[in-house]
Structure formats: structure tokens, C-alpha cells
Amino acid sequence: GQNIDQPTEMTATEGAIVQINCTYQTSGFNGLFWYQQHAGEAPTFLSYNVLDGLEEKGRFSSFLSRSKGYSYLLLKELQMKDSASYLCAVCSAGKSTFGDGTTLTVKP
Amino acid sequence: DVKVTQSSRYLVKRTGEKVFLECVQDMDHENMFWYRQDPGLGLRLIYFSYDVKMKEKGDIPEGYSVSREKKERFSLILESASTNQTSMYLCATLPFREREIYEQYFGPGTRLTVT
Numbered sequence: 291g292q293n294i295d296q297p298t299e300m301t302a303t304e305g306a307i308v309q310i311n312c313t314y315q316t317s318g319f320n321g322l323f324w325y326q327q328h329a330g331e332a333p334t335f336l337s338y339n340v341l342d343g344l345e346e347k348g349r350f351s352s353f354l355s356r357s358k359g360y361s362y363l364l365l366k367e368l369q370m371k372d373s374a375s376y377l378c379a380v381c382s383a384g385k386s387t388f389g390d391g392t393t394l395t396v397k398p
Numbered sequence: 399d400v401k402v403t404q405s406s407r408y409l410v411k412r413t414g415e416k417v418f419l420e421c422v423q424d425m426d427h428e429n430m431f432w433y434r435q436d437p438g439l440g441l442r443l444i445y446f447s448y449d450v451k452m453k454e455k456g457d458i459p460e461g462y463s464v465s466r467e468k469k470e471r472f473s474l475i476l477e478s479a480s481t482n483q484t485s486m487y488l489c490a491t492l493p494f495r496e497r498e499i500y501e502q503y504f505g506p507g508t509r510l511t512v513t
Contacts, residue, residue, distance in 0.1 A: 325501075332488060332504035332505060332507050333504050335502070338499065338501060340499055377440070384494070385443060385446055386502060387443070388440050388442075389440060390438065390439065390440035
């Protein structure tokens with residue numbers, strides 16, 4: 291079976307750094323994706339990891355450790371517009387399994 | 399620009415009605431997916447399709463069926479709508495490229511209310 295865990299809610303301050311963790315136990319693995327979803331909107335792609343290590347993309351970075359079944363999304367220089375839900379998804383055999391999402395609230 | 403459209407943003411139907419949700423993509427992607435999203439339960443896969451006339455059950459197919467007669471169109475059908483099918487429905491697409499990984503592209507979603 292597939293099991294993906296991430297925290298339900300997080301709060302951070304504008305300008306700060308926040309790390310959103312994701313742990314997974316899946317029967318197969320082709321890659322791990324992070325999506326951002328603002329309230330009432332569709333998810334949009336942020337980052338993905340296939341191999342272990344850190345992938346950096348502007349203010350967003352994502353890390354993967356396949357042996358530990360662990361990933362994190364790092365958001366730097368937080369802005370108010372970063373308040374959203376962040377979804378971790380594991381891709382296996384052509385389809386993705388999503389975590390429940392982490393709702394991030396950025397406060398001034 | 400990548401585009402996935404869904405037939406309605408908001409839909410209200412009565413219990414027992416047959417409901418059609420349409421998804422159309424203009425990116426020539428092989429794979430298409432239907433999810434529902436509920437608070438506390440995340441995105442759950444209902445059905446997916448790898449090619450025209452092909453369909454595979456996802457994690458929660460009960461009460462749903464799908465149709466893919468053309469590559470660009472993937473329809474979700476609720477044969478007899480029930481109140482527990484009130485949800486946000488999201489369509490997504492994914493290209494197939496051997497030995498490569500791509501992200502999914504989502505439509506804007508349809509918020510279905512069954513009364």
C-alpha cells in the first residue's frame with residue numbers, strides 16, 4: 291500500500307524560512323513531487339526529486355532521501371502569497387499518490 | 399501554454415441524478431486522471447487512463463465510471479449521484495515519455511454539490 295505523511299498545518303513569519311517534511315512508504319518509486327495549492331484553485335507544480343539530494347529552484351528547494359523515505363520542501367524569504375497548501379506526491383507506475391497536504395500560513 | 403479545462407466550476411445536482419464531468423486538454427498528453435479532494439483526506443485517485451478507450455481503476459472507483467473516446471477528452475460519470483459524492487473533482491494530465499518523469503497538469507476543478 292501507499293502511505294504519505296506530512297504535517298497538517300504550519301505557521302511562519304514573512305521573510306523567514308520554513309521546512310515542510312514528508313515521509314512516505316510506497317510499493318514503488320519513480321519520483322517525488324511537490325505541488326502548491328491556493329484555496330479554491332488547482333494544484334500547481336513546484337519541484338520534483340528523482341535522485342537523493344537537494345534540488346534548488348529560486349526560493350524553493352526540495353530534498354530527497356530514498357533510503358529513509360523522506361523529503362522536505364524548503365521555502366526561503368517567505369512572502370504573504372506563499373500562504374497555501376503544499377502537497378507531497380509520490381509517483382509510481384505512472385500514477386501519483388498524494389499526501390493530505392500541509393496548510394502554511396504566513397503572518398506579517 | 400498548457401491548458402486543461404473542466405466543463406463546470408460549480409455544479410449542483412440532486413440525489414439519484416446521472417452526472418457527467420468533462421475534462422479537455424490541448425497538450426496531446428497520453429495520461430489523464432480524475433481525483434476528488436476532500437478536507438482531511440487529500441487528493442484521492444478515482445480513475446485514470448493511459449490511452450484512448452483505456453481505463454484503470456484508482457483507489458476509490460466505487461460509484462464512478464469513466465469514458466475516453468478521444469485522446470483529449472476524459473469524462474467522469476456518476477451513475478446515480480449520492481450526497482457522499484459532494485466534493486471537489488480535479489482532472490489532471492501527464493505526458494508519457496519513456497525514462498523521463500514529468501509533473502501533472504491540473505484543471506481548475508469542479509465543485510460538485512449533491513443535495
